[in-house]
Amino acid sequence: MEYSMTEVPSRTQKIKKQVVAGFVVFRRTSEGVKFLLLYRRGNYWNFPKGHFEQGENSFSTALRETEEETGLKKSELRIIPGFRAHERFSFTSGRERIHDTVILYLAETHQPMIRISPREHSGYAWFSYADAIKTLGLKYIGTRRVLKEACEFLRRKSHSHPPSPAVPPPANLRQTSRRTGNHGR
Template sequence: MKRACGFVVFRWMNGQLEYLLLQASNGVHHWTPPKGHVDPGEEDLTTAFRETEEEAGLKSTQLKVLNGFQSKISYTAWGRPKESVYYLAELRDAGAPVLISEEHSDWCWAPVERACHLVSYAEMQGVLREAERFVTGAAPDARG
């Protein structure tokens, strides 16, 4: 089974919680948080940091990982089973620039309902809603 890891990256902008989504430049041009395949021998969290920097230009020093959040989804991609693991990270500087790779054609910051509309897949919507509950409920001090 293919395995991918990434971050649900969020920021507070003008008192509103927003999530970073990237639009794939191939296939059906779907929207997802930054994620990518785990390299042989690589730790999941290391993959999440590497892929977020490669795909969105955000370095590990720009992210504050929230402990206690991990969400896994399983699905079929290109006819093969795949599992994606998402961690949760706050962008320390809400105005930091996002620099997408050639793998993506667009990006945006979106509140949870708009983000869920963009991602379209129920499993990914569940991850975003779970992240929203974690940030606003279980970790009210996350606003830092």
């Protein structure tokens, strides 16, 4: 493994590898395809994803985490077969250097409103591909790459699948309220 000068772990820093799984969720609107990004405090946008529990495979983890973080049940998702992408990144948490591998699947929903978990996220938005890329900025290159792969995959598949009925888009960002317990509704 190579490290840049800013990424060299100190001798006291533990290195931890973990694998998480989730979904790139999209919906079709009158304005085109919109991708779901969840907002975590600290200016961090990403897909619904999370850690494996004992006995789970990556797909069951992705389904469980997506439901926990968005309220979207398996019955509200149309899984798009043939798509599986990986994102890898590293970050420091306390005295640990964590190397994450994220396994992402692709799913469509017709639900414009989701219920975020206020413990994990403070908002969400449905973005066009171009707006999602701008929002992710230069910092999240891996997430941008996965989004690009998903968008290209959908373009290739669009010839074999008719578009879903349009759903009117909601306001771009739904904030949660701690006092009322409103989870993005």
